[in-house]
Amino acid sequence: MLALPRILRGLLLLPAIAACASRTGAPAAAATATSRTPYRIAYTVALNDPSSHLYNLGIAVDGVKGDTLVLQLPVWSPGRYARMDFARNVQEFSATDASGAPLAWDKANGSRWRIATRGNDAVRIKYRVFANNLSGTFSILDSAHANWNGASLFMYVDGHKQDAVGLRVVAPAGWMLVNGASRNPSQRDFTFPTYDELIDTPTEIAPSLDVDSFRVDGRLYRVMVHYTGDQRAQRARFVRDVERVVRYQNSVIAPPPLEMYTFMVNLGFGGGDGMEHLYSTQIVTGAGWTDSATVLSGMGTVSHEYFHTWNVKRIRPVALGPFDYTTEQYQPSLWVAEGWTNYYGVMTLHRAGILGRAQLYTNLARTIRYNSESPGRKELSARMSSFHAPFWDGSALPALNNGANTWISYYLKGEALGMLLDLELRARTGNARSLDDVLRLLKQWTWDAPFDSYYLQGRGYTEADVERAASEVAGADLHPWFARYVAGVEELPWNETLAHAGLRLRVSAEPREYKLEESEQPTDAQRRVRDGWLSGSVGAPR
Numbered sequence: 001m002l003a004l005p006r007i008l009r010g011l012l013l014l015p016a017i018a019a020c021a022s023r024t025g026a027p028a029a030a031a032t033a034t035s036r037t038p039y040r041i042a043y044t045v046a047l048n049d050p051s052s053h054l055y056n057l058g059i060a061v062d063g064v065k066g067d068t069l070v071l072q073l074p075v076w077s078p079g080r081y082a083r084m085d086f087a088r089n090v091q092e093f094s095a096t097d098a099s100g101a102p103l104a105w106d107k108a109n110g111s112r113w114r115i116a117t118r119g120n121d122a123v124r125i126k127y128r129v130f131a132n133n134l135s136g137t138f139s140i141l142d143s144a145h146a147n148w149n150g151a152s153l154f155m156y157v158d159g160h161k162q163d164a165v166g167l168r169v170v171a172p173a174g175w176m177l178v179n180g181a182s183r184n185p186s187q188r189d190f191t192f193p194t195y196d197e198l199i200d201t202p203t204e205i206a207p208s209l210d211v212d213s214f215r216v217d218g219r220l221y222r223v224m225v226h227y228t229g230d231q232r233a234q235r236a237r238f239v240r241d242v243e244r245v246v247r248y249q250n251s252v253i254a255p256p257p258l259e260m261y262t263f264m265v266n267l268g269f270g271g272g273d274g275m276e277h278l279y280s281t282q283i284v285t286g287a288g289w290t291d292s293a294t295v296l297s298g299m300g301t302v303s304h305e306y307f308h309t310w311n312v313k314r315i316r317p318v319a320l321g322p323f324d325y326t327t328e329q330y331q332p333s334l335w336v337a338e339g340w341t342n343y344y345g346v347m348t349l350h351r352a353g354i355l356g357r358a359q360l361y362t363n364l365a366r367t368i369r370y371n372s373e374s375p376g377r378k379e380l381s382a383r384m385s386s387f388h389a390p391f392w393d394g395s396a397l398p399a400l401n402n403g404a405n406t407w408i409s410y411y412l413k414g415e416a417l418g419m420l421l422d423l424e425l426r427a428r429t430g431n432a433r434s435l436d437d438v439l440r441l442l443k444q445w446t447w448d449a450p451f452d453s454y455y456l457q458g459r460g461y462t463e464a465d466v467e468r469a470a471s472e473v474a475g476a477d478l479h480p481w482f483a484r485y486v487a488g489v490e491e492l493p494w495n496e497t498l499a500h501a502g503l504r505l506r507v508s509a510e511p512r513e514y515k516l517e518e519s520e521q522p523t524d525a526q527r528r529v530r531d532g533w534l535s536g537s538v539g540a541p542r
Helices: 006-012 028-032 195-199 232-249 299-307 334-351 357-373 382-387 410-428 435-447 463-474 479-485 494-499 524-535
Strands: 040-046 054-062 068-072 090-097 105-109 112-116 122-130 146-148 165-170 176-179 189-192 203-206 210-216 219-227 260-267 272-276 280-285 503-508 513-518
Touching: 090 112, 165 195, 176 260, 189 195, 203 219, 210 232, 219 232, 232 299, 232 334, 260 299, 272 299, 280 299, 299 334, 334 357, 334 382, 334 410, 334 435, 334 524, 357 410, 357 513, 382 410, 410 435, 410 463, 410 479, 410 494, 410 524, 435 463, 463 479, 494 503
Parallel strands: 040 165, 219 260, 260 280
Antiparallel strands: 040 054, 054 122, 068 112, 090 122, 105 112, 146 203, 165 189, 176 203, 210 219, 272 280, 503 513
C-alpha cells in the first residue's frame, strides 16, 4: 500500500463508506418507477496508454431480454445544450456474448448501435474513445491526467437509463482519483442508482492532486485542485473564499440535500469552463493565482456553479430531467436557470465579503451596458434567447452568421432581469421580500412535490410557475412585466428600477462609459432597499 502524501489530508478525514452508499436526495423511489425488469449493467473504463488519448470502455450487460440490444451515446450533455455528437470519437466498437463469441451489430444512426443478441442474455461491449479536450463537456486523457465528463464516454442501454449501474476504473499505479462520489483517492469501484447519475459524476485522475475540506451546515465540502506548475501559494485563500461562497449561498434557498460536495478545479491548463453537477462541479481556469488578484482565478466560476446546486440541478426547468439524450434540447427558461445563477454568482462575491462595493458596481455596469447596446436585444427576447441555446452554447458554427446583430446571451440578459426583479420585489415589499423568496417558492412547488419520474425528487418547473411565484412574492400580478421584458424586447427599465435603491446610471459619451452610482441623499425607503440588496438580507437594515 502506497503512503499518501500530506496534500490528501482532506480526504483522510472521510469515513470508510462503501462506494454504493446512498446520498441525500437520491431518488429512492426510482426502483419502483417501472415494472420492467432491470438489467445488470457494469461499466469499465481503463487508462491503458494515457499518451494515446484513448479511453478503453467496456460494458457488461446481463439479464438481456429480446433479440436486440440497443446502445445510445448521448448527442449532447446537460448544462451545454447544443448538439455535440460525441460518437464521432468512438472507434473499435465490438460486441460478444459472455464466452467471447462475436455478435453482429449495425447502427440506426451515428450515435445508436444495435446488437443482435442471438438469444444470449449476457452481452459484452468494448470500444475506445479519443479524448483530448479539457472542458466541462468533453474529456481528456494524457500524461498529466484523465478528466472525463460522462456523456462523452458512456453509452447507455436503451430503455434502461433508470437501472443501477456499476463502474470500475483501471488507472496507472499511484494515480489519485477524485469525483463527487469518491471516498478516498485509491477508490476504483462505484455504484450509481441510474445512468444519469453515472454521467453526472465527472472524474479527475492524476499523479498528484491537492484536496482540502471543510464543513458547512453539517455537509462535507472538498476542494480539489490540479495545477500545472506550482500555484499553491494562494491555495489557503482560495479554499477560504470557497467556504465563504458556500456559507452565503446555503442561506439563499436552503442547505442543499447532500452529504458531500466536491469542487474539482483544473488550474493553469489553458481555456476556461465550468459545469454544474448534482454532487460536484467541474471548473477549468487557464489563469494562475497571484497574490495581487482582487478575486482569485476561478472564484467567479465557483460562485456561479455552486449556485446551480439548487438552481437548475434540483429546481430545474421541465425539459432538464429526466433527459432525452438523443437530441439537443430546446426550452425557454435558461434566462432563469443560467441568468439568475449568473446574477447570484456576481452578488455572492460581494455579499460573502470577497468583492468590494466599487468593483461590484463596475461589474454590474458592464452587464447594464451589454443589455443596453447589444444589437441582438431588439431581435431576441430572453425567452427566445433561451430557446435558441442549442444554436450557440458551445455548438459548432459551420456557416458564417449574423449572430453579432441578432443574438443576445441568456446568461447576461437573465442576469439583468434577475437584478431588476430582485430590486422590484424589494421595493414593492419595503425590503421584506426578494428574489430569494421566488426561488424558495419554486423549490416548494417543484422539488418538494411528489416524484414525477425515476430521475430525481419532484418535478420540473414551467414558465407559468416562474411568473406565478414572482407575482405571489410581489403581491401583485407581474404578467405585464414578464410580457414586456421576458417575452418581449422592450428596453429594460434601468433608471426607474435603480431609483428604488437610490442608485443611478451615468453614461458618458467620450469615452463611452457606464457607471453605477449611489444617490447622495437617498430616502429611508431607498436606503432600506439598497442595504438589503447589497447584503442579501430582508427586513430592517443590518
